[in-house]
Amino acid sequence: MVRCPYLAVHLSPTVPVFAVVLFLFVLAMLLRTSFSDPGVLPRALPEEASFIEMEIEAANGNVPAGQRPPPRIRNVQINNQIVKLKYCYTCKIFRPPRASHCSICDNCVDRFDHHCPWVGNCVGKRNYRFFYLFTLSLSLLTIYIFTFDIVHVVMRKCLTRWLQNKMKGPC
Numbered sequence: 001m002v003r004c005p006y007l008a009v010h011l012s013p014t015v016p017v018f019a020v021v022l023f024l025f026v027l028a029m030l031l032r033t034s035f036s037d038p039g040v041l042p043r044a045l046p047e048e049a050s051f052i053e054m055e056i057e058a059a060n061g062n063v064p065a066g067q068r069p070p071p072r073i074r075n076v077q078i079n080n081q082i083v084k085l086k087y088c089y090t091c092k093i094f095r096p097p098r099a100s101h102c103s104i105c106d107n108c109v110d111r112f113d114h115h116c117p118w119v120g121n122c123v124g125k126r127n128y129r130f131f132y133l134f135t136l137s138l139s140l141l142t143i144y145i146f147t148f149d150i151v152h153v154v155m156r157k158c159l160t161r162w163l164q165n166k167m168k169g170p171c
Contacts, residue, residue, distance in 0.1 A: 007152055015148060022141045029134035030119060038124030039110035041091065041099060049092035 007015045044052065072087030074094050085094040088101050091108045095101075100112035102122050111125035123131045 006156070007148060010155060011151070019141070019144060019148075022137065022144060026134065026137045026141055029130055029137055033116075033123070033127050033130040033134050034119045034121050036121075036127040036130060038112075038122040038128075039126040040105075040122075040124075041093060041095065041108040041110055043108075044092040052087075052092060052094075 072089075072094075074085045074087070076083050076085055083097055085096065087093070088095050088108050090101055090106065093108065095108050096110060098111045099108055101108045102112060102115050104115045105122050107122070109122045109124040111128070113123040113128060113131075115122045116131065119131065119134070121127070
């Protein structure tokens, strides 16, 4: 049970109710962000990976030992624009633009933003809006609590002064 009797009695009973509703929304967005798929791109099957490796080796030729092979890039035309797709050595796929490999999750993620340790998941194409709502609602909850902490302190101080003046009485 939420205990906020002073503000509920002296100001409004909606103060703790709104705080609980906002807290539950923050919790829901945290869970939604944590347990939703950020946009993980599927890895290549072994047959696909070996075919892509042979295709790349045929295009680049034999690279002498000790020399670095050229970057693995594939040019694709989309809507009359040339787009460069980078190759992921771990997932064995050509990644779309803005996709990146997360070293913590060990997956390629579409529209990868970052890996968030607070939610324990990557933030990407499919869960970005939930992460944004989580951070926004958490900020609002923090401001709300801080504001009503100040209101509580001010109201208690005013009540204490009023009682002290009342106790002195008219002299």
